[in-house]
Amino acid sequence: MEDINCTQKALDAFAKLEADGYSVGIALQAYLTRTYDDIVPLQARKSRMRICKGIYAEASEHLVDGASRDRAAINAHFVRHVSSTIQAGSFVGIATHDAQLIDALTKWLQRERIDRSRFEFQMLLGVCEPMRNALLAQGFNVGVYVPYGHDWYGYSTRRIKENPRIAGYIIAAMLHRNRAR
Known part of the structure; x- marks a missing residue:
């Protein structure tokens, strides 16, 4: 999912492809307030979803409370979207590198005995x-x-420009990889 200007277009394209029988999924961003409304019909259809925090610098009126000040504030919304989507019977991709969030979710998934195929x-x-x-x-x-693909470099640099914090992850990963060789 790109920035909020693309959200409705992506949802419309996804709905058409899904209605035409294609096996597709859609990414939803936990930091957007609209995700609470967008997710309801998708859960009702048991659509395949990918929940991510969201990295684009959006205007604060589009964001959940606290998101513009504290990225950790997004975690509660992320967990809520993941848990409600799984409970609705949809497959969910849990897209995060946040160790605390992963720890909280693995504990919840194990406590609730959620089948790992879901x-x-x-x-x-x-x-x-x-x-x-x-x-x-x-x-x-x-x-x-x-x-990958024709515009992989443009996509990657846009992500770094929108959220310079991920550059640290990328640099650390490259350094770690070079040390491991």
Whole structure:
């Protein structure tokens, strides 16, 4: 999912593809207030969803309370979206590198005995590999997100421009990878 200007177009395209029988999923951003409304019909249809925090610098009127001041404030909304989506019977991709969030969710998933075929953790290639390996060692499914194609570089640099904090993850991952060789 790109910035909020693309959200409705993405939802409309997704609904059409899904109605036409394609096996597709949609990414929803936990930091957007509109996600609470967008998620309801998707859950009713048991659509496949990917929940992420959201990285784009959006105007505060589009964000959940506290999101513009404290990224941790988004975690409660993230957990709520993941848990309600799983409870609605949809498959959910849990897209985060946040160790505290992953810890809270793995505890909830285990406590509720959620079948592991109903969700997967999703991470960017090369980012937080020790965490990814720990999830795999615990028997969780983990999808690896790999930007590719004609505009992979443009996509990656847009993400870094919108959220410079992820540059640190990328640099640390590259340094870690070079040391491991």
